[in-house]
Amino acid sequence: MWLSFSVRYLVNVEDLNNVESAGNYVRHRRAPIVFKDKGGYTVTYVPAISGEMIAHGYQMNLVELALQSNLPVESLAKQGILLKRGAGDKVHDTKCGDKKGSDYELCVIEEDIVEDVAGFMNPExxxxxxxxxxxSYMIPALDSVKTAAVLSQFHVRYASKELIDKYKNENIQSLYNVETASASYVLTGYLNLDGIGRTQNYPVKDVKDRDKRVKVAKNALMLTLTQFLFGAKQTRFKPIVEIEGLVVSVSEKPFNLPPLNGDMNEYMSSVSSTADSFAQVLGIKKPTIVAYLKYGKGNVSNPVEVFNNI
Structure with missing residues (x-):
């Protein structure tokens, strides 16, 4: 089964993904996007949150739920260090060092649900x-590009003259500026449920607790998307978030939902029509599509129920 999702958030005053600091100025991530305007196609630069940032949040939610369900989590992942096997086996507490091929992959995913769900590569x-x-990257919806905004906020870290003199360090007190952004963002992605707890290298083998892992992976995605549990600077720049729409589909073959742009009722009509054609061409059951739409005809009353209905 293939789970696809498309979410639209109204997010105000966020610093979820800054990329660099120049002196006392911290910049928000930006990305170029192309959209169709009256005179043709236009390129503009907009605030963005990287898929890497969102994936990190998802994986940490997966770690928490896995530990609560007594599923295996590698020791570094428990500390929030998602190093995986790219650095080799020496940095890990593992028993997989002498295995090869499919046996090595099976051993790794038996030891760590994060590498099971989110993958790994061991070049050695x-x-x-x-x-x-x-x-995907989280970017402003195409119909709201012109309303996305980025502006720096002025802050002061205060220290008394006595402290400055005592420690002989003028940097104890400092002025700094942090860019914050506001936009109606869209986010898309997928979760391959069939691939969890199953090797990709031949011969294909399954772990013993595969069904339990699938449930935890889906619940971690629900927490990530509906509770907005991802991104940086949450303690002092926690954004004001409203879910405008959340659509989830489950299908026998990979069926990916497009971003939730434009009129929501028109969007659902287009997705339903595409799903009909998709199922007809492949000779399979039509994808199950469930939606919460704040400004449209949704099928459920709140975003969490979307995941309870698939």
Whole structure:
């Protein structure tokens, strides 16, 4: 089964993904996007949150739920260090060092649900496992590009003259500026449920607790998307968030939902029509589509129920 999602958030005053600091100025991530305007196509630069940032949040939510369910989590992942096997086996507490191929992959995912769901690559073993979870960049919806905004906020870290004199350090007190952004953002991605707890290298083998892992992976995605549990600077720049729409589909074959742009009722009509054609061409059951739409005809009353209905 293939789970696809498309979310639209109204986010005000966020610093979820800054990329650099120049002196006392911290910049928000930006990305170029192309959209159709009256005179043709236009390129503009907009605030963005990287898929890597969102994936990190998802994986940490996965770690928490996995530990609560007594599923295996590698020791570094428990500390929030998602190093995986790219650095080799020496940095890990593992028993997989002498294994190869499919046996090595099976051993790794038996030891760590994060590498099971989110993949890994060990160049020393020539073993690669593609991620079962994918996130797009979070960018402003195309119909709201012109209303996205980025502006720096002025802050002061205060210290008394006595402290400055005592420690002989003028940097104790400092002025700094942090860019914050506001926009109606869209986010898309997928979770390959069939790939969880199953090797990708041949011969294909399953772990014993595969069904339990699938449930935890889905619940971690629900927490990530509906509770907005991702991004940096949450303690002092926690954004004001409203979910404008959340659509989830489950299908036998990979069926990916487009971003939630434009009129929500028109969007659902287009998605439903595409799903009909998709199922007809492949000769399979039509994808199950569930939606929460604040400004449209949704099927459920709140975002959490979307995941309870698939």
């Amino acid at each position: 073993k020539l073993v690669k496992r593609a991620s079962n979870i994918a996130f």
